[in-house]
Amino acid sequence: MFKMPEYEAPDFSAEELKNAPNARWEAVEKDGVAPENYHSTSMYPEYFKLNGEWLLPARSRMDSSVVWAQDGTLKVVENRNLKKGDRVILGRTERGEEGIYLHTTGFEKKRDASEDQFVFRQGRSRETSYARDYDRLFELLKYEREHGNVVWVMGPAFSFDADARKAMSAMIDNGYVDGLMAGNALATHDLEGAMFHTALGQDIYTQKCHPNGHYNHLDVLNRVRRSGSIPQFIEDYKIDNGIIYSCVKNDVPFVLTSSIRDDGPLPEVIGDAYAGQSTMRAMVEKATTVICLATMLHTIATGNMTPSYTVTEDGTVRPVFLYTVDADEFVVNKLLDRGSLSATTIVTNVQDFISLTVKGLGLM
Incomplete structure (x- = not known):
């Protein structure tokens, strides 16, 4: 427990x-x-x-x-x-x-005097065993669903895989997501997956490229902009699946912030960088656990505005748990290098991570 x-x-x-x-x-x-x-x-x-x-x-x-x-x-x-x-x-x-x-040691466990001072494999890499990290995460998420606020920071890799989309939707539907932060791409390609079963024109299950599929995400952007908002697009085109659909259905707030390279963008995407940062900060201030997945820039930005603690309404000082998951060791170490020393890092692709997580929670 x-x-x-x-x-x-x-x-x-x-x-x-x-x-x-x-x-x-x-x-x-x-x-x-x-x-x-x-x-x-x-x-x-x-x-x-x-x-x-x-x-x-x-x-x-x-x-x-x-x-x-x-x-x-x-x-x-x-x-x-x-x-x-x-x-x-x-x-x-x-x-x-x-x-x-x-005060840097408020949550620090006292070191067992019997522990060896010299040990191997203390870094975090593709060779690290993460089994205990997953078990702790499952316990944490079950606790936070009842007592905390879990914010997920997501890159577009989720939208490229049918199983990852389904798994993340299950997390949202079952109350493990209190807020989502991403860029234009995650939302655009997730909605593309909902409408065309593709991401950047490639089938999200078979990986087969569709004829003229490179138009699919642009058509989605155009249709969402015609509808005027993502919720209205979902209603207009009878969208019934995906990460963003699940957020809208379950009234889970999401913050989409822009990049200079964005197509469109979607109507909800915040184009002013500082307005976007302030909106992200407002969501992070409520968070007790933050999980960053396959997005280096959003992860670093979120890490910089996530403290190691928060004070609850009854005055209790509790930790804010920060996870970062990426297939690239450089990305997870970059967060540590920027001073976010309380982060738990897992080096793996996020499709495998989210599939293991939903299975560990018994959702699929």
Whole structure:
């Protein structure tokens, strides 16, 4: 059975923290511009001493400023979203010297003294055994379906395979998906699969190319734009299968963000990069588990805005679980290299991953 890791807060009675000064702040003078010497956040819990009390922001992300709001709470805000008059925390040290404390070990298990200090195969590669990772994921997903919020970040590889589409639809239909983030391609080719049983003109089961099949995704784009929205297209053309269909049917929100190379795009695709980032951030802020699948750029973007923790309504500090799955070792290691140290990485193709997951959950 899944057991939520317990959070151990810092010992604020320790001499260096008890005697730490209050954090300094300075008001923003111009919208979108932080004061000099602003403090930039990490993915870890960070405490700030204000009026003699250590405070933890409930929602965080990397590379942002901390605003001491007028209601006394702390808000983590991207610098571009700062407003004139916002009180921004200052300081570049993180051990209490400036009233700022970075806490990296809140969920860390104590190392067993009997464990060997030198061991083989600690990296993550195609040769790694992932059986235990899958079992833990199954336990986590069952828990999160009842108690959490699971966001899936998906590349278009899902839409190229009939079984992967069916498996992901089963995940959505059975309540294991609370939000989906992707680009124009995933949605376009999934809807192409629903209408023509192809992706980029190739049959999603036999892989046989259809005559003039390269028009199929363009025709889908054109028809969705004529309908005015994806839900209206689904109704107009009696679409009854696929990932996006399942999201619409089950009222699961999705965020589609654009690329400079997009065809169309679909009406729901957000063309403004920063508006897209903000919409993704709003979805990530609700998430307690994030699973990124076969999309390097979306994975890195999501990893940068996903903290290692969140604070629940009852004040409990709990971890945010982050998974990244890709057939390319470079992609999963890229996420780790960017500081997302709490990520669980699995090197495999996502079609196999999702098929194993639905079977492990007993859905197919």
